[in-house]
Amino acid sequence: MTHHDCAHCSSDACATEMLNLAEANSIETAWHRYEKQQPQCGFGSAGLCCRICLKGPCRIDPFGEGPKYGVCGADRDTIVARHLVRMIAAGTAAHSEHGRHIALAMQHISQGELHDYSIRDEAKLYAIAKTLGVATEGRGLLAIVGDLAAITLGDFQNQDYDKPCAWLAASLTPRRVKRLGDLGLLPHNIDASVAQTMSRTHVGCDADPTNLILGGLRVAMADLDGSMLATELSDALFGTPQPVVSAANLGVMKRGAVNIAVNGHNPMLSDIICDVAADLRDEAIAAGAAEGINIIGICCTGHEVMMRHGVPLATNYLSQELPILTGALEAMVVDVQCIMPSLPRIAECFHTQIITTDKHNKISGATHVPFDEHKAVETAKTIIRMAIAAFGRRDPNRVAIPAFKQKSIVGFSAEAVVAALAKVNADDPLKPLVDNVVNGNIQGIVLFVGCNTTKVQQDSAYVDLAKSLAKRNVLVLATGCAAGAFAKAGLMTSEATTQYAGEGLKGVLSAIGTAAGLGGPLPLVMHMGSCVDNSRAVALATALANKLGVDLSDLPLVASAPECMSEKALAIGSWAVTIGLPTHVGSVPPVIGSQIVTKLVTETAKDLVGGYFIVDTDPKSAGDKLYAAIQERRAGLGL
Numbered sequence: 001m002t003h004h005d006c007a008h009c010s011s012d013a014c015a016t017e018m019l020n021l022a023e024a025n026s027i028e029t030a031w032h033r034y035e036k037q038q039p040q041c042g043f044g045s046a047g048l049c050c051r052i053c054l055k056g057p058c059r060i061d062p063f064g065e066g067p068k069y070g071v072c073g074a075d076r077d078t079i080v081a082r083h084l085v086r087m088i089a090a091g092t093a094a095h096s097e098h099g100r101h102i103a104l105a106m107q108h109i110s111q112g113e114l115h116d117y118s119i120r121d122e123a124k125l126y127a128i129a130k131t132l133g134v135a136t137e138g139r140g141l142l143a144i145v146g147d148l149a150a151i152t153l154g155d156f157q158n159q160d161y162d163k164p165c166a167w168l169a170a171s172l173t174p175r176r177v178k179r180l181g182d183l184g185l186l187p188h189n190i191d192a193s194v195a196q197t198m199s200r201t202h203v204g205c206d207a208d209p210t211n212l213i214l215g216g217l218r219v220a221m222a223d224l225d226g227s228m229l230a231t232e233l234s235d236a237l238f239g240t241p242q243p244v245v246s247a248a249n250l251g252v253m254k255r256g257a258v259n260i261a262v263n264g265h266n267p268m269l270s271d272i273i274c275d276v277a278a279d280l281r282d283e284a285i286a287a288g289a290a291e292g293i294n295i296i297g298i299c300c301t302g303h304e305v306m307m308r309h310g311v312p313l314a315t316n317y318l319s320q321e322l323p324i325l326t327g328a329l330e331a332m333v334v335d336v337q338c339i340m341p342s343l344p345r346i347a348e349c350f351h352t353q354i355i356t357t358d359k360h361n362k363i364s365g366a367t368h369v370p371f372d373e374h375k376a377v378e379t380a381k382t383i384i385r386m387a388i389a390a391f392g393r394r395d396p397n398r399v400a401i402p403a404f405k406q407k408s409i410v411g412f413s414a415e416a417v418v419a420a421l422a423k424v425n426a427d428d429p430l431k432p433l434v435d436n437v438v439n440g441n442i443q444g445i446v447l448f449v450g451c452n453t454t455k456v457q458q459d460s461a462y463v464d465l466a467k468s469l470a471k472r473n474v475l476v477l478a479t480g481c482a483a484g485a486f487a488k489a490g491l492m493t494s495e496a497t498t499q500y501a502g503e504g505l506k507g508v509l510s511a512i513g514t515a516a517g518l519g520g521p522l523p524l525v526m527h528m529g530s531c532v533d534n535s536r537a538v539a540l541a542t543a544l545a546n547k548l549g550v551d552l553s554d555l556p557l558v559a560s561a562p563e564c565m566s567e568k569a570l571a572i573g574s575w576a577v578t579i580g581l582p583t584h585v586g587s588v589p590p591v592i593g594s595q596i597v598t599k600l601v602t603e604t605a606k607d608l609v610g611g612y613f614i615v616d617t618d619p620k621s622a623g624d625k626l627y628a629a630i631q632e633r634r635a636g637l638g639l
């Protein structure tokens with residue numbers, strides 16, 4: 001293992017501390033593996049290699065001196081476009097599989113199965129019914145749940161190509177529905193959209209880069225549909241998040257407790273684990289853990305339980321290996337997506353149990369405990385007892401928990417934001433927000449999304465960009481591992497607002513926070529949840545656009561994913577563009593091998609859908625470009 005400059009890897013002090021420990025113990029982490037991958041292949045980085053058929057792999061010479069075509073005749077533009085839209089389709093499949101899981105659970109609940117679950121938020125259920133046009137008057141709850149499940153599953157089953165997915169049609173602004181409908185960019189069926197993307201990118205099919213990219217935008221909209229239904233139904237099932245004070249970073253682990261991390265994306269099991277942990281507290285104490293059981297979160301599963309249970313967040317994607325290195329993690333329970341296959345290898349050096357739970361997502365070296373919703377409580381108890389048993393194997397001499405954690409105020413669902421605004425104006429809750437956008441106290445809104453990548457110093461691009469925009473009075477929202485970065489950096493606090501917000505923004509956040517009884521300003525960064533919860537920001541933006549009688553592409557609203565890495569992040573970015581948002585990405589997607597594709601996504605898209613990609617690896621200039629995009633939108637509105 002080569003020596004690493006750990007401070008350069010992450011701006012998170014706990015991560016740096018653990019990386020130094022990893023170095024000292026010759027334990028390999030993602031950062032070490034990244035170094036061993038250098039130099040990464042230029043063809044792949046530019047999107048110019050194709051492995052779609054067995055005549056390949058084919059590579060196009062980016063400088064025009066070598067081969068210009070793959071064996072089948074595909075040129076650089078076709079190859080780049082096919083690769084990109086396949087990535088978007090994979091991201092869509094991941095989010096939507098999550099959504100299907102929740103929808104099927106709702107269907108089973110309506111049929112009287114799944115006794116370990118109930119509808120915890122009836123008000124949300126009725127609100128969804130209203131949105132989707134399901135009658136509620138005089139009907140039993142389960143009948144309504146059944147109808148909602150049927151409509152939702154219809155978004156995976158409808159075969160009428162011209163009939164858009166129900167959730168999108170009911171949730172976006174009328175103008176956006178019309179514009180995207182006219183362009184053929186409203187998907188009719190999530191599964192079919194993914195399948196059609198795979199089909200048209202098979203060897204010898206779609207070879208028109210523009211047509212391919214349009215297909216990519218259509219499948220990206222299916223990603224938004226899948227995310228939206230996952231979020232909304234999860235709220236009905238587990239409760240709509242409301243602001244709660246929690247904490248973030250590795251200091252949330254406890255020496256005297258059985259520490260159990262939940263990692264992944266889907267709340268179906270992790271929410272139950274949170275519920276039943278209290279029941280097994282005495283067993284943990286009897287095993288010697290005086291502080292009982294401490295559930296901690298990682299990645300988006302972490303955000304799901306942080307928002308609804310106040311469970312602290314240990315860390316975000318890139319540093320998910322590091323809680324094991326504290327020597328105090330008894331178990332990491334994983335579900336789906338963004339789980340590093342390296343976890344069992346690191347856990348081998350400690351007493352930690354890595355427990356996979358989804359039959360489609362197993363990892364060599366991990367223990368698999370199959371999750372069955374029909375026996376959710378039983379599965380959760382089995383897992384917690386495995387962790388309690390692991391506590392007995394902990395070596396107290398190896399425990400090294402960083403002392404640092406940050407207070408974080410989290411859980412700003414769209415409903416929670418509106419409720420806070422209602423404290424200022426009960427009759428017209430959105431009015432204070434609109435008024436402050438109009439008078440310039442709030443210049444615009446930025447939604448930070450996405451991951452971490454070894455290509456960027458962990459969390460630093462988020463923190464730099466957010467501070468620079470907040471100073472210019474831009475309201476900051478965040479989800480996923482972006483939200484994790486901000487929580488760890490202490491930007492989800494009133495103190496951060498006082499310290500970093502521009503005067504106009506500070507005044508607004510203070511007035512709302514005080515009126516809402518927070519005893520201080522709203523946090524500088526509003527935590528909206530996990531990756532699928534980006535749909536919460538869309539819901540808020542749609543309400544704002546409808547109130548102003550404009551489209552989403554008219555709002556001074558931008559998105560940014562400065563440390564994105566996953567196919568899901570590409571899908572999110574692509575639907576953000578499609579609904580009309582200038583969207584920044586800070587790690588360069590594999591498109592630069594094609595000028596045509598690069599121009600399509602960064603320029604032509606603007607004329608077509610209003611949104612476009614801004615590719616910039618420098619947070620400072622990216623911040624300037626996002627602010628300029630906000631000003632352009634303000635000017636368009638006459639502000």
Ligand code: SF4
Binds near residue numbers: 051053069071073079
């Ligand atoms: S599809 Fe064409 S470019 Fe791709 S690997 Fe096959 S022959 Fe090569």
Ligand code: SF4
Binds near residue numbers: 480
């Ligand atoms: S933000 Fe990216 S890395 Fe983090 S959980 Fe979501 S997809 Fe995974």
